[in-house]
Amino acid sequence: MGTKDRYERLREQATMSERDSSPHTLLAVVSLAISLLLLAPLVWVFLRAGEIEFTRALALLTSDTTVSVTLNTLALVTGVTTASILIGVPLAILTAQTDLPFKRFWTITSALPLVVPSYIGAFAFVSAFGPRGVLADLLSPLGVEQIPTIYGLHGAILVLTLFTYPYVFLTTRASLLSFDGTVVEAARTLNHTRLEAFRRVTLPQIAPGIAAGALLVALYALSDFGTPAIMQYDVFTRMIYNEFGARRLDYASVLSMLLLVMALGILAVESRLNAGRDGAYVSSGSRRPGLIRLGYWKVPAVLFCAAIASLCLVLPVGILLQWLLRSGTGYSGGGFAFEAAYAWNSVGLAAAAAAICVVAALPIAYLSARGTSAVSSLPERATYVGYAVPGVVLGLALVYLGLRYVPFLYQSVILLVFAYVIRFLPQAVGTTESSILQVDPQYIEAARSLGYHPLSAFRKVVLPLVAPGIAAGAALVFLTTMKELPATLMLRPTGFETFVTYIWLVQGAGYYGQAAVPALVLVGLSGLSMLVILRREDTS
Amino acid sequence: MTGRNVTQSRRRFLALGGATAATALAGCSGILGSGDGGDGGSGGTDTGAGQVSLSDFRGSGPLVAQREAPGGTSIEDLPDLSGELTLYLGGGEGGLYLDLIELLEQRYPDFEAEQRLEASSDLANTIIEENEAGASPADVFMSIDAGSLGAVANAGATASLPEEALSTVPEAYQDSEGRWVGIAGRARAIPYNTNQISESDIPSTVQEFPEATALENSMGWAPSYGAFQSFITAMRLIRDDDETMAWLQAMQDHGITTYDDEFRVSNACADGELTAGFANHYYTLRVQSARESSPIGLAFTEGDAGALVNVSGLEIINGTDNADLASNFVRHVLSAEAQEFFATRTFAYPMIPGVAPVGDLPRIDDLNPPDINLTELADVAGTVDLLRDAGVL
Numbered sequence: 001m002g003t004k005d006r007y008e009r010l011r012e013q014a015t016m017s018e019r020d021s022s023p024h025t026l027l028a029v030v031s032l033a034i035s036l037l038l039l040a041p042l043v044w045v046f047l048r049a050g051e052i053e054f055t056r057a058l059a060l061l062t063s064d065t066t067v068s069v070t071l072n073t074l075a076l077v078t079g080v081t082t083a084s085i086l087i088g089v090p091l092a093i094l095t096a097q098t099d100l101p102f103k104r105f106w107t108i109t110s111a112l113p114l115v116v117p118s119y120i121g122a123f124a125f126v127s128a129f130g131p132r133g134v135l136a137d138l139l140s141p142l143g144v145e146q147i148p149t150i151y152g153l154h155g156a157i158l159v160l161t162l163f164t165y166p167y168v169f170l171t172t173r174a175s176l177l178s179f180d181g182t183v184v185e186a187a188r189t190l191n192h193t194r195l196e197a198f199r200r201v202t203l204p205q206i207a208p209g210i211a212a213g214a215l216l217v218a219l220y221a222l223s224d225f226g227t228p229a230i231m232q233y234d235v236f237t238r239m240i241y242n243e244f245g246a247r248r249l250d251y252a253s254v255l256s257m258l259l260l261v262m263a264l265g266i267l268a269v270e271s272r273l274n275a276g277r278d279g280a281y282v283s284s285g286s287r288r289p290g291l292i293r294l295g296y297w298k299v300p301a302v303l304f305c306a307a308i309a310s311l312c313l314v315l316p317v318g319i320l321l322q323w324l325l326r327s328g329t330g331y332s333g334g335g336f337a338f339e340a341a342y343a344w345n346s347v348g349l350a351a352a353a354a355a356i357c358v359v360a361a362l363p364i365a366y367l368s369a370r371g372t373s374a375v376s377s378l379p380e381r382a383t384y385v386g387y388a389v390p391g392v393v394l395g396l397a398l399v400y401l402g403l404r405y406v407p408f409l410y411q412s413v414i415l416l417v418f419a420y421v422i423r424f425l426p427q428a429v430g431t432t433e434s435s436i437l438q439v440d441p442q443y444i445e446a447a448r449s450l451g452y453h454p455l456s457a458f459r460k461v462v463l464p465l466v467a468p469g470i471a472a473g474a475a476l477v478f479l480t481t482m483k484e485l486p487a488t489l490m491l492r493p494t495g496f497e498t499f500v501t502y503i504w505l506v507q508g509a510g511y512y513g514q515a516a517v518p519a520l521v522l523v524g525l526s527g528l529s530m531l532v533i534l535r536r537e538d539t540s
Numbered sequence: 541m542t543g544r545n546v547t548q549s550r551r552r553f554l555a556l557g558g559a560t561a562a563t564a565l566a567g568c569s570g571i572l573g574s575g576d577g578g579d580g581g582s583g584g585t586d587t588g589a590g591q592v593s594l595s596d597f598r599g600s601g602p603l604v605a606q607r608e609a610p611g612g613t614s615i616e617d618l619p620d621l622s623g624e625l626t627l628y629l630g631g632g633e634g635g636l637y638l639d640l641i642e643l644l645e646q647r648y649p650d651f652e653a654e655q656r657l658e659a660s661s662d663l664a665n666t667i668i669e670e671n672e673a674g675a676s677p678a679d680v681f682m683s684i685d686a687g688s689l690g691a692v693a694n695a696g697a698t699a700s701l702p703e704e705a706l707s708t709v710p711e712a713y714q715d716s717e718g719r720w721v722g723i724a725g726r727a728r729a730i731p732y733n734t735n736q737i738s739e740s741d742i743p744s745t746v747q748e749f750p751e752a753t754a755l756e757n758s759m760g761w762a763p764s765y766g767a768f769q770s771f772i773t774a775m776r777l778i779r780d781d782d783e784t785m786a787w788l789q790a791m792q793d794h795g796i797t798t799y800d801d802e803f804r805v806s807n808a809c810a811d812g813e814l815t816a817g818f819a820n821h822y823y824t825l826r827v828q829s830a831r832e833s834s835p836i837g838l839a840f841t842e843g844d845a846g847a848l849v850n851v852s853g854l855e856i857i858n859g860t861d862n863a864d865l866a867s868n869f870v871r872h873v874l875s876a877e878a879q880e881f882f883a884t885r886t887f888a889y890p891m892i893p894g895v896a897p898v899g900d901l902p903r904i905d906d907l908n909p910p911d912i913n914l915t916e917l918a919d920v921a922g923t924v925d926l927l928r929d930a931g932v933l
Contacts, residue, residue, distance in 0.1 A: 247921065
């Protein structure tokens, strides 16, 4: 039985067994309240934009710069998403369905690039492939005068793809592991070639998984600031930041509005692909298809995995080590010493954000998975909007609103964690929801027939079963919070530094050596949380 | 020796011998010392109340060797710092400025500064937002450029500075209404590779650069860098947008390479990858300090945007509960010891006459900066537009 069928069955059962709708009404109210709370700060964008005269707003919207930046952004998002699918899906198939040697190892290396902050990746690529970078140094004795520039659209696509494709890898892999392999075998017995069986049977089944990952990639590409800035490619985030720097908040807010519209567009496209409800990071692990034997393809397959791992992991770590060894910035002073407190600040913030996201995700995910009406997935969809908002815009909004409406929370950890929850909640919702979908609603029915209150039935029966999914969501939120830069910079309490604010500061001052150790520790710590995500596959 | 300093070319070659030049300069620095009646002479060995001496403020290395004690008001003669100060600290050199603040904290156990470190322009915007909403948590804003200081001042977010501090700094390097004061000078300059050209090949105005055949396809700049944008803003103020646009296009036609920051531009000059570049003066000194016999020299243009001297500066923020502490802090940053710190550790131009710039730098009075009001450098928006239209950004 395929995933789809199982859903249908679960859905019917859910409808039948939970017909008394009072818990759902309560759930809907709670979920709606949470999503409204999370979307509220975005009202700022409209408030600010509303201050402009209509004709001026129209002129701004239709100016050559705005048009070209819109096209640039579209090109970037499309490029990164396509390239992520082209890398993530083959890697997922190789590690989930073939007899690839050292499969476990390649699974980990394929997922790990997600722990490298994309701006560190971008710096590493500029250091390696920039005009006077490592590669140019290596090639110049060979008479190579000039190497193609890394800057621009292709550089931005390359770097963003290499550090976000794991979203596609993880969701696709989860779909592959959870779907029923016997169908493929059935197709093969009907004389379909392997490729045909893949196209006609496997692909439709894992498409929602691919789309779920692609959605996260596309929204990330839309919201990222550091990479396009370092790659000197004009996109919305960079423009918004420059406009803010030039104190033209009206134009910044018009651009932010356009960016939100693009995010909604991406969500709409993804909805049409009928994804989202499905498959994020989850595997049920039942009845796997037989392994595909790679045969002669083994060597190219391993080379492909190795090439990706080299670009995504070996290269940035190598560059960081090189920064570490090549000291001497020319300052005679000592500079800015790293303090252990910064690490604890980062970990504490990330843990708080993860904990809150998990709690907030539960009702939203449950409603979306078990909801009986068409609007029950609305809160879930709404959370993605926050994910698409660049940290700069969210930071600005919270600075503005915080100062005016909750001044006692301004520059407090609470407001900062709130920002993280807005941005990263959908990651927790996705994993939690797909775990819930895999729990048979009859369990709850059974518990309730034993006289349990719906809430305690949920706590005693469902929660233990979905715990691994929740843990994976928490881990994802944890590691993305550890990496977050722009909102952290703007909203943190004065005197409260974290890994990323420290790294940002010292690299900005040219102290690459001092940025290296915290960057490596950051990558290491985030790597640990990635292991939590991958571990689930063993236990499920 | 003294005469040499007065008559030297403003666009002088910065010799790299280190010791010789430093000794030559050391001979001069004492003469101008003690200008404000401070006990400059005692600084070298005095350990003070908090066991922090002048040598802690002073850097080391070939460019700093054998300096005489600085003149000006010593921190010995200032009231003790005491209390908690919230300091918004802007700029990539936050690391270095933090060292200074730490020295002050060491010297005054009752003094503590909470710092918020971000880019100067970001902090300026934050302060303006905060001020519009009521009050800023910041007591003092320490920024690496006059433009962001000017933006905060123009938004009406500053309180008055102590007269004792303003009176020690030349008028060109403070706000005409006394809303901000410079603490360290940052001169625009032309780093160049001494193996490839000599100083005389370098034009004396930026307008001539696009015609300089010796510099064809061999120059570099960092247009995303704030100091470069201030330089272009100055050009817009002195000339106009059309001429500035024409210059930007002519430079691109002439062949110029873009870098992320001016330290890289300066390093590329030392490496011979560039013949010359546009950069703040201290990057060249940083390169020299790190790589002792590198073939890099420093030239200055005259009387135009290329000779702009921007400043790092301080202002006290409107609504502070700590006005006295903030004022006293400003005076400390303009003390002989702190100015020696800026001169020898960041290679900036000190702002008080009693302290000499490091190495073989021309004195700040010998530079020929354009006659513009630094507060007007706040108009970065127009510059960013222009750079974008010119295809530079």
